[in-house]
Amino acid sequence: MLHRFFDLKSENVSKSSTPVTCIRQTLEWMSVLTATITAHGRTPFSLSSFSTGTAKTSRKTYSGYLSQILLMLVLCAGVLLLYGQSSVWAFMRADVNQSSQSVENSSVYPRRRKRGNTKHRKDEAQDKAASYARFSSSLQRDDSIERQQEKCRQKAISNGHSISHDLEYTDKAVSGTKLKREGLDRLLEEASDGKFNVLYLYSLSRLARESVITMPLLKKLVHTYKVRCICVMEGIDTEVTGWEVIASIFSVIHEQFIKDLSESVHDGQELALRQGYSVGDWCFGYGSEPVPGTEQTRSGRNSKPRKVYVINEEHAEWVSKIYTWYVDEGYSIGQIVRMLNQQKAPKDHRSTTDDWHHNLVVGILSNRKYIGIWPWGECQNDRDPETGKLTQEIRPEEESEKWTRERPDLRIVDEHTFRKAQEKLDANSEKWEQHRKAKGRLKGSSSETNGRRKVRLLHGLLKCAKCGNPFYNTGRRFQCRDAKRGICNVITSVQIKDVEKMIVDRIGEIILNDAVWFDYALKETKRCYHEYESRVPAAIREKERALSKVNQKIERLLDIVEEGDPPQDLNSRLQRRNEERKALQEELTELRRECIHDGEAPDAAWLKERLLNLYEDLQKTSPSANHALRSLIDGDIILEEIDIPLRKRKALRGAFCISAHSVSCELKNFAPDRDGSEHTKQISIDFIQSSRTDLQRETAKKMYDAGEPEKNIAVALKVGRTRVTTLLHEAFALLGLKKPDGRQRRWQLDDKHQKTLLHQSVAEKVMERFDRKMTYGKIAKELEIDRNVVTESVKYWHEQRGLPVPDGRSRRKNL
Ligand SMILES: [Zn+2]
Known part of the structure; x- marks a missing residue:
């Protein structure tokens, strides 16, 4: 129908010759056209070429198309005013007729414009053709890419082109309102590289749905990259003069289409909302279920049944748990986050992170949906037409109010608990208000809010071996950051003071007492020194030469002034030279400052003194200590959990390297270069705290x-x-x-003890009889003890008094 419309126009215009009559006639057509629309109840041209999908025919869409047509007419009138010649219409008639037919019939374009200033236009056979296809998930199916490409291929063949497979660019499920698209970006890059010079598009709408993107993109392709663009559906060929007019008209139409679409989607959702169906806005704790038999009420090819909200029992239980923990059991949000992560609680279907975090829990605790109040449309998307980026804006309450649904059947939490939770949240946010910036983000710790900044020797140096996250400062202790959220299982923490002392002590031992390490450090310092000596003074000499040259030039200029014949640009020349001199002087001072050595090569005594200074620096709790430590150790201090025998708790083992090279660089202020013989000392410290x-x-x-x-x-x-x-x-x-069983052990021990005790207790009695020259046998018999015990007793008695133990045999002889 489109060509009929243009025919009508062009016939009329061809009779006219002045712009004034043109406008008058345009206005006449407009009235004719409006009459046609109202009579037919349809748009005067077939929309099938660009309405790919399920555009609903609602009242709003008609008015939308009406406005499109009016816009088109204004555009046409503009063109007429510009040229004011019937010859414009002559080509319009020819081209538009051709292009509208070209959808079915690939005729040769009658008037091909010579491209740019290319002197040698290549044959079509030498042209490299490419195609671009795109579908946006909401409207089309996967096979639509293949269909679009097929159409492009057909068109290309009829033009004598062939599209190679690697030049078929696609974007799947990406909106045409977005400027950044993977396939499109690659297309533009390769177009600028000259990989192809003809581009086939199934429809202009594939390129973009936003007129402010479409036209610049098309013009860039045509004029900058010299690519001929052919849109199969609209019959646009950028080699045909006047393509811009048609392309801009269609780009506006395509843009209007997406606006109408979003409106009709909104209308459809609003209807579903009123009927109590799901509009997909359910949150954690809920789900949706299809209602069988509702398919018929929807239009479109693959109509799906309507869905209703249902409570997801498993998730709902977690929601109640969170409320109970927070309101009844008094857990903090941080603790709840930890528990949820540790217990591996499931997450919301929209969640983008694997783990629970603070904001998620706060979101659940303040969501009114859990008490059966379901708002909708509180925010609306605002799209930047140039970039396609979306931002959310809050809709006025009186506008979104009418969409709020009361769903007592979807209640998970009772109102009392919910109110309590809000009170607690409010109190919480009030407490932290002063620590937040204007946009609500936390300011971070400051020296006023806590004492953490004062202790910063190890700031940013400790890393968890397990998860790679930094250990953070809880105030008195260091702990793995992810352990706080219950994700990392390294829950051991260390006291800051202890760690600092142990690290500084160990470093002190090495840099002050380790002779081997000291030798390395000295060697490294000397090496750096010599390398620096040879480099920097040469640079200084060079700069000095340049400076003296500039000075000479300035003097010469001044001489000219004194001679009384100043050239016209003297001032600017003088100024330029002065600037040069200033820059050179600054560079020189910088170089000289770098060259801090006092003319002498560093020796052992020098290094010893510097190391002592460094060690003293480390003992201060200032940022300079942190800097000194960073210069000493290579990389981070990696903390690993270790088991210690007989300890319930694990301990942390810190591992790091002390590099002789970085120490010498730091001490001498050299630029660190890493080619020399590297000597690092591996250090491992177990941070064991004993209770x-x-x-x-x-x-x-x-x-x-x-x-x-x-x-x-x-x-x-x-x-x-x-x-x-x-x-x-x-x-x-x-x-x-x-x-082991206590009784058994006691018996063993007691046995030993009792034996001991027996010979001890009877010692006096034995010795009394011993002195009366009784034999061991008789003593044993009289005291009713074993003969061996008697021997033991005698031995014991004498040993106790430091006397020689009598020999039994010689005693027997005496008796
Ligand atoms: Zn960790």
Whole structure:
């Protein structure tokens, strides 16, 4: 129908010759056209060429097309005014007729414009043809790309072109309102490289749906990259004069289409909303289910059934849990986040991150949907036409209010709990208000809000070996950042003061006492020094020469002034030279400052003194200490969790390197270069913190293993017997063992003890009889003890007094 419309126009115009009559006639057509539309109830030309999909025929769409046509007419009138010649119409008639027919019939274009200033126009056979296809998920199916490409191929063949496979550019499920598209970006890049010079598009709308993008893009392709563009559907060929007019008309139509579409989508959603169906705005805790039998009420090819909201029981349970934790059990949001991550709670279908985080929980705690109030359309998208970027804007409440639904059947949380949660959230946000910036982001810690900044020797230097995240400063301790959210399982933390002291002490040991390391550092410093010596003074000499040259030039200029014949541009020349001199002088000062050495090569004493200074620096809790430490160690301090025997808690082991090279660079202010012989010292420190219980447990186990009875351990530790038993039980459990039966051990120990005791207690009685010259046998018989015990007793008595133990045989002889 389009060509009929143009025919009508052009016939009339061909009779006229002045612009004034043109406009008058244009106005006449407009009235005719409006009459036609109202009579037919349709647009006067077939829309099938660009309405790909399910454009709904609603009242609004008609008015939309009406406005399009009016716009087209204004454009046409503009063109007429510009040229004011019937010859314009002559080509319009020819071209438009041709182009509209060209959809079915690929005729040769009658008037081909010579491209640019190309002197040697290549044959069509030598042309490299490409095609671009795109579909946006909401409207089209996957096979539409193939269909578009097929159309392009057909058209190309009829033009004597062939499109090679690698020049078929596509963008899948990307809106034409977006400027940044992967396939399009590649197309433009390769067009600028000259990989092709003819581009086939199924429709102009594939290129863009926004007229402010379409035309510049098309013009860039045609004029900058010298690519001939052919739109199959609209019959646009950029080699035909006047293509811009048709292209701009169509670009406006395509843009209007997307606007109408979004409006009809909105209308459809509003209708679904009123009927109580799902519009896909359900959040965590809910889902949607199709209602069988609702397919018929929808139009379109693949109509899907309507859906209704349902409660997802599993997720809903987590929602109630979160509310209970927060309101009834008084957990903080951070603790809830940790628990959710640790218990591997499922997440919202829209969630972009794997883990739970603070804002998600706050979002759940403040979502009114959980008490059955379902708002809709509180925000609306605002698209930047030039970039296609979307921003959300809050819709006025009186506008979105009418869409709010009351759904008591979807209630998960009772109102009382919800209100309590809001109160707590409000109190919380009030508390943190002063720590937030204007846009609500936290300001971050400052020296006023906490004491963290004061301790910053290790700032940004500790990393978790497991997850690679930095250890952060909780105030007094360092802990893995992800452990806070319950994602990393390195939950061990260390006291800042201890870590700092241990690291500084160990570094001190090395840089002050390690002779081998010192030698390396000295060698490295000397190497750097010599390398620097040879480099920097040469640069200084060069700059000095340049400076003296500039000075000479300035003097010469001044001489000319004194001679009384100043050239016209003297001032500007003088100024230029002065600027040059200033720049050179600055560079020189910079170079000289860099060259801080005092003329002497560094020696051992010099290095020793510097290292001592460095060590003193490290002991300060200032940013300079942090800087000094960074210069010393290579990379980060990697913290790893380790088990310690007999300890319930794990400890952290820190590993880092001290590089002799970076130390010497730092000390001498050299630019670090990494080609020299590198000597780094691997250091590993176990940050073990011992509590009293830990030490007690260790001592107890040690004494136990040495065979001491538990009561002796109790005395040594100054604790009760039960405490000792507990400690020993713990010690065995930590070793993965079970503490042996106490009675059995006691019996073994007691046996030994009793024997000891027996010979000791009877010693006096034995010695009394011993002195009365009784035989060992008689003594044993009289005292009713074993003969061996008698021997022991005698031995014991003499040993106790430091006397020689009598020999039994010689005694017997005396008797
Ligand atoms: Zn970690």
